[in-house]
Amino acid sequence: MTAREIVDRARAGDLDHETALDLLTGAPAAEADAALDAALAEQFDRLFRNGWQPLELHRAVARRGNPIQARLVTEAATAFLRGKDPVDERWRAQIPAPAHERKRQDRIAVLDASLDLLCELRRLPAIEVLIPPPGTADTTVHHHADRRILDRVRALLAKAEATDFPAEAETYSAKAQELITRYRIEEVTAPDVDVTPFARRIGVDHPYESEKASLLDAVARANTCRTVWSPELGFSTVFGFDADIEAVELLYTSLLVQANRAMTRDEPAKGKARVKAFRRSFLVAYAIRIGERLRQAAEREFAGHDLLPVLRNREVQVHEAMDRAFPRTVRARGRRVDSLEGWESGRAAADEAELL
Template identity: 70%
Template structure:
């Protein structure tokens, strides 16, 4: 059975022929062979930088809930093998969707398991950003600041009044910028404070436009992004305090954008709606970037001592990015096919809560 599994994964025998062979073989032998191969594959990826939420997202994008559930189970089982597990890893595992209530039949389970094994084999090792279970890592964040920002953004997302939402969002960005400035000034001589990176999921549809929104939020908060469309995430490079703010703000602004887009989109025409949404999100990202940068500049204004500090930090962030991604290309901009969508997106960005 182990040989059949290896041959299917390597392409030595066809997928359907391999699946047929596993289907009629003794269940205990098949389960041992498939289970062992999957454990090895998960071990390679988890130790090779993949976090539970990231791996679940990239597999869930394939549209097979059984495969996604197998990833969630594997991540939880992998963490239980170790006494030392980073809290961020535990939080991600706890946040994964529960398995479907209806258990798949054996043929479906074999098919999904074998298919999952082939998908896992195609994934590359990536940079370790959260220490995998069995290693020790720390994460320094200002929980009080983050809670205040979360509270403001929650109000922005819940209100039905655009002006009120805008005020909350603006206040959140102001708080993020102020905290970033404070952290920059107090960490100048602390060697342990270094730029880092975090991967943030960018889901379909309209991944390119969503990645542009994330980049706009990042640039306004002293960070840089690299989008990996085939893997379903962008890597945000910056200092921890800045990345925390970027992640919170991006998530909230996306919620606000989707709500405004659903309210303003045309009632008929599939092609028209698609063009409207894409143009809406492009305009929204551009205008949000302008507004966030304006708030940040206002916080920096009048503090001459801060400019060389921020310049030095930006050089450090770029250096880390270059080491992680020595070769990158600029993403092509999206076409604007709907003036209606563009104008609606700009207006929604003007109404969006930045605090």
């Protein structure tokens, strides 16, 4: 049996992993390497052409904890880019610069990781194309948020998260909120700016992915966006307008940092099951209360501006974009609360959290 036949049979499930690894180890090194490289290239090509972006695929693979596999994704993205035109700069920007030196990897470890990755990639489905892959043209032009505004917001949030003084954090967060709100109102009221909704995938890390996805959804809804949570892939797809999605991602990231800090501070000292129940309940309550606070804040900021028809029209467009990409979605069940102290602590932390 040739090395390519071994690889194909392993990929099809006709050979178990250990048997295939043993056979490849005994095959000529050049032949085995070429067979694995070709099979992996085929899978990477399929995924990159069918919606997967480099950072998304890298994150999905890196979650498995094997640095060899993560490196293979980076190398594959670089190879896929080579010789293709046109290239969307958003796609190109996701490929990190290659390391100057790479330690020599144990051959058996590389074979093992490559064979395992091949079977894992085969299971990944095609997903919605949000950024055109290299070599394909995109006819849609998105209106992007002002990077200068976003850089200033990031800087303010970084200071708010770093300080131990609540009053100082509130000052930084208030300035960030002022910038974001002003920009959103300007965009909504600008008569000469033609914008359309689009989508972005935001990774949701374990543990407690579903609860964190609920927090992201709460933040999104308060900013005229909608999310679709894909638990098997570890990300949520956020639909909305560019400035709104940028605000959602920045705010979600900041609030998650604050939630983790408060959760660690308040959690019970003993009992693994008790701590787990506390954390889940904390995050459920935190997401619900944050959603309430954000909606109230949005209503206050837009008061005095006759923007209801415009905002309603934007909501309709966002829903239509989501329905086109995900015509069949399932509403998630409400999260169970097993810890009253976690629930109460989560709501209290949400009341303390600094908002954009």
